[in-house]
């Protein structure tokens with residue numbers, strides 16, 4: 059990468075410490091000659107008169123890029139809808155459930171209410187047509203505006219959905235939090251600091267007698283039970299920066315620098331429902347220009363006829379598991 063386009067040329071920016079070890083990977087480019095199975099399919103005559111080129115970026119877990127699926131006018135409408143609503147993005151502490159501003163997510167964002175903005179229906183239809191997924195149970199579009207120095211450090215999109223006993227829920231969450239501490243900070247000192255707060259939080263709950271109730275409530279939470287986990291993430295690139303701001307999947311050594319109008323899809327869980335941490339990802343710091351994305355988290359509920367059932371339930375989804383139906387019609 060050119061010197062002036064590199065993250066180092068940004069100088070100081072909020073949350074820079076999250077990128078000390080990851081920033082090299084932000085400069086990765088996709089080697090399209092690497093694997094002959096990384097094909098680009100042309101999907102013609104999809105529902106709603108859509109067509110699209112879909113490029114397989116990674117096989118297992120499957121990550122695909124849809125080229126040029128929203129028009130400049132649709133991009134403008136989306137930006138107009140979100141412009142006055144965006145606020146500094148919050149992150150939810152999975153231990154305390156509190157939302158707070160964090161230097162690990164430096165971006166302005168908003169969820170877009172569907173009833174107010176017709177453009178969101180259009181985009182939801184596009185997701186449905188391109189993926190075959192049921193989007194009725196999906197979350198509202200989350201629109202993010204990144205400016206120079208904006209970023210979103212490495213994280214995983216799936217929710218921690220404890221399923222069995224409250225003790226198992228506690229263990230699962232402690233494990234995930236410890237992992238996030240480590241992967242989110244990339245420095246032993248900060249990770250120890252982060253782990254200390256997590257342990258202190260659990261001890262406080264235990265002392266106040268809330269430990270069991272807290273985790274039991276999360277197991278019984280109706281939204282979780284009704285909608286399931288975030289099966290997949292579908293994200294439109296509404297505006298792209300001229301340097302930096304790629305979507306980085308560090309476990310897969312993949313950094314995606316898409317064009318405005320493209321969209322990406324990846325899975326957050328295995329077919330058996332457990333979280334697939336190979337798809338941890340982040341938004342690299344924007345170096346020049348600004349970046350805008352619109353994300354839809356697709357839930358597990360009601361995907362009965364939109365997913366094949368892979369025989370190996372503990373292996374990541376393959377591209378055929380969801381395009382099988384669409385490609386089979388060609």
Ligand SMILES: O=C(O)CCC(=O)C(=O)O
Pocket residue numbers: 202210215303304305306339340341342351353
């Ligand atoms: O902006 C990006 O490239 C990634 C955004 C993201 O990971 C998220 O919204 O969950």
Ligand SMILES: [Fe+2]
Pocket residue numbers: 213214215339
């Ligand atoms: Fe994400």
